[in-house]
Amino acid sequence: MAGVDTTLLKDLDRRGLINQATGDGELTEHLAHSRTLYCGFDPTADSLHIGSLVPLLTLKRFQAAGHRPIALVGGATGLIGDPSFKAQERSLNTPDVVAGWVDKIRAQVSQFIDFDCGENSAAVANNLDWTRDLNVLDFLRDVGKHFSVNNMVNKESVKQRIQREGEGISFTEFSYMLLQSMDFSELYQRENCTLQIGGSDQWGNITGGVDLTRRQHRGKVFGLTLPLVTKADGTKFGKTESGTIWLDPKRTSPYAFYQFWLNTADADAYKFLRYFTFLSVDEIDAIERADAERAGKPEAQGILAREVTREVHGEEGLAAAERISRALFSGDIAELSAGDLEQLRQDGLPSSELPADFGDQSLINVLVDAGMAPSGKPVKDALGRKAVLVNGEAIGAESNSEPKGVFAPGRALHERYFIVRLGKKKYHLFVLPI
Numbered sequence: 001m002a003g004v005d006t007t008l009l010k011d012l013d014r015r016g017l018i019n020q021a022t023g024d025g026e027l028t029e030h031l032a033h034s035r036t037l038y039c040g041f042d043p044t045a046d047s048l049h050i051g052s053l054v055p056l057l058t059l060k061r062f063q064a065a066g067h068r069p070i071a072l073v074g075g076a077t078g079l080i081g082d083p084s085f086k087a088q089e090r091s092l093n094t095p096d097v098v099a100g101w102v103d104k105i106r107a108q109v110s111q112f113i114d115f116d117c118g119e120n121s122a123a124v125a126n127n128l129d130w131t132r133d134l135n136v137l138d139f140l141r142d143v144g145k146h147f148s149v150n151n152m153v154n155k156e157s158v159k160q161r162i163q164r165e166g167e168g169i170s171f172t173e174f175s176y177m178l179l180q181s182m183d184f185s186e187l188y189q190r191e192n193c194t195l196q197i198g199g200s201d202q203w204g205n206i207t208g209g210v211d212l213t214r215r216q217h218r219g220k221v222f223g224l225t226l227p228l229v230t231k232a233d234g235t236k237f238g239k240t241e242s243g244t245i246w247l248d249p250k251r252t253s254p255y256a257f258y259q260f261w262l263n264t265a266d267a268d269a270y271k272f273l274r275y276f277t278f279l280s281v282d283e284i285d286a287i288e289r290a291d292a293e294r295a296g297k298p299e300a301q302g303i304l305a306r307e308v309t310r311e312v313h314g315e316e317g318l319a320a321a322e323r324i325s326r327a328l329f330s331g332d333i334a335e336l337s338a339g340d341l342e343q344l345r346q347d348g349l350p351s352s353e354l355p356a357d358f359g360d361q362s363l364i365n366v367l368v369d370a371g372m373a374p375s376g377k378p379v380k381d382a383l384g385r386k387a388v389l390v391n392g393e394a395i396g397a398e399s400n401s402e403p404k405g406v407f408a409p410g411r412a413l414h415e416r417y418f419i420v421r422l423g424k425k426k427y428h429l430f431v432l433p434i
Contacts, residue, residue, distance in 0.1 A: 004034050004066035014281045015274040017058065019200040019225040022210055027222050030194065034066050034120060037195035038187055040127075040180065041109060042074035043101035047248035048108050050238045050260075054226050054275055056112045057311070058197055059122075061278075063113055068120040070193060071109040072183060075102045075128030080176050102126060108247055111312075123191070130186045131179065143182050146215045147208070152177060155204035177208045184209030188219045200225045229275065232267035247312055253343040254313040258321035261305035269300035277307040328427070333392035338414040344429055351429035354407055354418075363395075363406050370430070372422045382422055389421040407432075 009028055012018050021027050039055045041048060048056075059069040078098045106124050113122035152158060152174070161169040184206075187193035196206050206223035213219040229237040238245050245260050246252040252260075264272055273284045291298035310318045324340050327333050345351045352370050355361060364376045367388075373379045382388045383403070386396040391413055395403050405411070407418055409432060418430040 004032065005064070006032050008061065008065040011281065012058070012061070016271065017054070017226050017275065019227045020203055020223075021225070022207060022223045027195075027224065030222060031065075031067070034068065035195055036068040036070060036187075036191050036193040037062055037197060038070035038072050038125070038184075038191075038193050039197045040072040040074055040077070040183060041105055043078040043098055043105050045246075046101050046104050047246045047251050048105055049247065050245045051229065052247070053308075053312075054229060055197060055199065056109060057276065057278075058226060060112050062197075063117075063120060063122060066120060069113050069122045070125055070187060070191060071106075071113065071122065072125045072127060072187070073102050073106050073109070075099065075126040076131040077127055077176060077179050077183070078102065080172055080179060102128075104248070125187065125191075127179070127183045127186075131182075139178075142216075143178050143212065146212050147178060147181075152208075157201060157204050177205050180205040181208035181212040184221065185213045185216050185219075188213045188217060188221055194219070194221045195224060196221070197224045197226060199228050201228060229272075232265060249313060249317065250346075253347050254309060254317035254321040255324045255340070255343045256347040257313065258305050258309045258318070258325065261308050262301050262325075264301050264304060266298060266300075269298065269304055273300060273304050273307075277304065277311070279303075279307065333413065333419050336413065336419075338417070341413065341417045341419070341429065344419075345431075349427055349429050351431060353431050353433050356433055358407050363402055366407070366430075367420065367422065367428070370428050372420065372426055372428050379422065387423055390418055392419075 006028075009018070009031060023030070037059070039059055041052060041055075056071075059071060063069045075098065078101065079095065106126070110122075110124060115122050153162060155177070158169065158174070158177075161173075180202075184193070184196050196209055198206055203223070203225050206225065210221050210223050213221045231237050240260060244252075245257060249257075261272070270284060270288045273279060273287065274281060277284075279287075287300055287303060291300055306318060306322075309321055313321070320337075320340055320343065323335060323337075324343060327336050327340075350371065354366070355369075358366060364379045364383075367373055367379050368376055379388065383396055386394040388395045390406055391411065395406060407430065409415065412418055412432055416432045416434075418432075420428045420430060422428075
């Protein structure tokens with residue numbers, strides 16, 4: 001096996017990726033040898049979102065440095081729900097639903113770590129494996145006795161819930177810390193796992209696992225937290241007007257994913273390059289300097305969008321995202337594949353099926369009925385200026401006439417699709433009925 005890269009923690013620190021660590025500086029020495037580490041991902045939906053990218057990519061960084069990562073999917077903890085810094089109690093999902101989500105998330109995390117690279121090949125674990133047959137008396141005797149309720153209620157993540165008027169915290173969620181702590185103890189015993197990483201909101205749960213492992217097995221283990229991603233303007237990271245940015249391409253297409261990163265604010269772009277890409281810090285510093293010296297639009301967002309989309313969706317997903325972006329920007333709609341057009345439909349580009357009698361209907365009426373204009377007058381004006389484009393072709397008309405056959409099946413992209421642009425920015429996707 002290749003040697004361990006002992007500069008890993010230094011690199012994480014330069015990237016701003018270290019929030020807190022246990023061990024009073026001993027972690028650096030500990031990581032001078034190949035170690036096993038883990039990060040947990042609870043199935044709270046059928047896909048992870050980009051809030052999970054920092055820990056996923058950090059597992060990948062550790063593996064590249066010579067360590068062995070375990071991605072723990074919370075088949076058990078997902079049934080309970082983590083109360084850390086949540087405003088209110090989570091809704092509990094049924095075991096069948098959670099089990100289905102576990103399978104999907106296991107497949108997702110597997111995209112980021114290598115399962116066939118020798119001694120530090122990755123693994124995926126499910127904490128339901130060691131809790132499924134555990135009875136409540138054994139749990140209370142073997143795990144619960146090691147926890148002080150006084151200490152638990154003083155954890156910042158729990159304290160906020162207890163002090164919030166009218167909300168409080170249920171015993172179910174209060175017990176979450178014990179279950180996550182047991183995960184660390186179990187993985188130490190089963191896999192010689194000596195490091196847990198997670199977001200800064202997991203500090204209380206992680207230190208609970210460090211203490212439990214010491215008490216149960218006299219094991220020396222460590223915890224490392226990563227910063228939660230924030231945006232400079234104070235708005236929530238990973239949310240857009242159309243909703244959460246998911247890692248599953250069926251929920252957020254590669255095109256929409258690419259556009260999210262492309263629209264990153266200048267104030268966030270260089271921080272996100274450090275968090276979410278494998279470009280070296282020196283390369284990122286050089287990009288920032290070049291952008292500062294260059295007049296006009298910075299290049300950081302384009303680099304960020306390409307790097308992260310390639311990491312999550314591969315070369316094919318990146319190519320599709322760039323192709324769609326280029327086609328919409330340049331008007332060269334003909335280069336779009338049927339899959340590209342379906343991506344646009346999925347992403348919420350306004351779309352509708354053409355009515356069965358579309359051949360007899362006025363083009364102006366079709367566009368007004370689709371909501372592209374409040375009345376026929378703006379459409380007539382746009383036709384007069386040849387500012388209506390159908391599949392990239394400018395459509396014009398004299399003031400007293402209207403173009404015919406615009407939606408003829410023979411003019412459709414891939415025999416089904418018409419992208420209509422009204423003016424400079426208003427798009428609508430019309431689909432022929434099957």
